[in-house]
Amino acid sequence: VQLVQSGAEVRRPGASVILSCKTSGYTFTTYLIHWVRQAPGQGFEWMGLINPNDGGTLYAQHLQGRVTMTKDTPTSTVYMDLESLTFEDTAVYYCLRERSADYWFDPWGQGTQVIVSS
Amino acid sequence: QSALTQPRSVSGSPGQSVTISCTGTRSDVGGYDRVSWYQQAPGAAPKLMIYGVNKRPSGVPDRFSGSKSGNTASLTISGLQAEDEADYYCCSHAGRFFVFGTGTTVTV
Numbered sequence: 001v002q003l004v005q006s007g008a009e010v011r012r013p014g015a016s017v018i019l020s021c022k023t024s025g026y027t028f029t030t031y032l033i034h035w036v037r038q039a040p041g042q043g044f045e046w047m048g049l050i051n052p053n054d055g056g057t058l059y060a061q062h063l064q065g066r067v068t069m070t071k072d073t074p075t076s077t078v079y080m081d082l083e084s085l086t087f088e089d090t091a092v093y094y095c096l097r098e099r100s101a102d103y104w105f106d107p108w109g110q111g112t113q114v115i116v117s118s
Numbered sequence: 119q120s121a122l123t124q125p126r127s128v129s130g131s132p133g134q135s136v137t138i139s140c141t142g143t144r145s146d147v148g149g150y151d152r153v154s155w156y157q158q159a160p161g162a163a164p165k166l167m168i169y170g171v172n173k174r175p176s177g178v179p180d181r182f183s184g185s186k187s188g189n190t191a192s193l194t195i196s197g198l199q200a201e202d203e204a205d206y207y208c209c210s211h212a213g214r215f216f217v218f219g220t221g222t223t224v225t226v
Contacts, residue, residue, distance in 0.1 A: 034216070036218070042221075043121055043207060043218050043219060043220045043221045044164075044207060044209070044218040044221075045218070046215060046216040046217065046218065058214060058215075060119075060215060061119075061215075094163060094164075102169070103150075103152035103154070103169075103170075103211040103216075104152075104154035104166060104169035104170070104209075105154070105156075105166065105209075106166040106169075106175065107163075107165075107166075108163040108164050108165075109163065110163050111163055
């Protein structure tokens with residue numbers, strides 16, 4: 001089982017970024033994919049999840065309206081689009097796998113560094 | 119949703135035991151047996167160590183154990199080894215969302 005994320009990104013404030021998480025080694029539609037982020041020197045912040053089976057999503061309340069998670073079943077890939085970036089969005093972003101209603105994550109992707117800089 | 123509270127750091131000598139606490143509320147840790155723990159080595163992605171409060175995935179040494187009392191979950195590392203030096207994070211389901219702990223650095 002592998003979750004392989006896209007490479008590092010640098011964006012200006014106000015821009016948007018789309019990160020990808022390509023999964024392999026299991027049936028794509030049978031596990032939820034979550035996104036979390038870790039700002040420099042900080043803990044993890046849960047951002048939301050997508051159900052690859054039906055595309056259903058659930059987002060953290062404070063990110064509603066700025067984050068969109070989508071999936072592409074033929075390539076077993078999940079995408080996370082974050083808009084209106086601010087300096088506070090600088091972080092390492094991780095995708096994680098959860099079997100529905102297990103409430104734990106395994107494995108995690110390798111992480112994608114996003115830097116928001118003017 | 120506020121982060122779960124963990125001690126910033128704990129330390130111990132090889133062979134000793136250390137316990138990391140993770141304090142939340144009855145809306146998260148206290149309300150569900152859905153606490154997991156993750157180990158993060160420097161520059162690496164986190165690794166699942168404990169799930170469902172006290173269950174250990176295959177491959178995780180049995181010196182790692184989890185428990186919960188009220189709104190506080192705990193991770194105990196018995197027989198501390200040099201390779202256990204890392205950051206540890208708890209995580210709890212909270213109804214519809216998830217909340218992580220502030221993280222604890224374990225020094226051996």
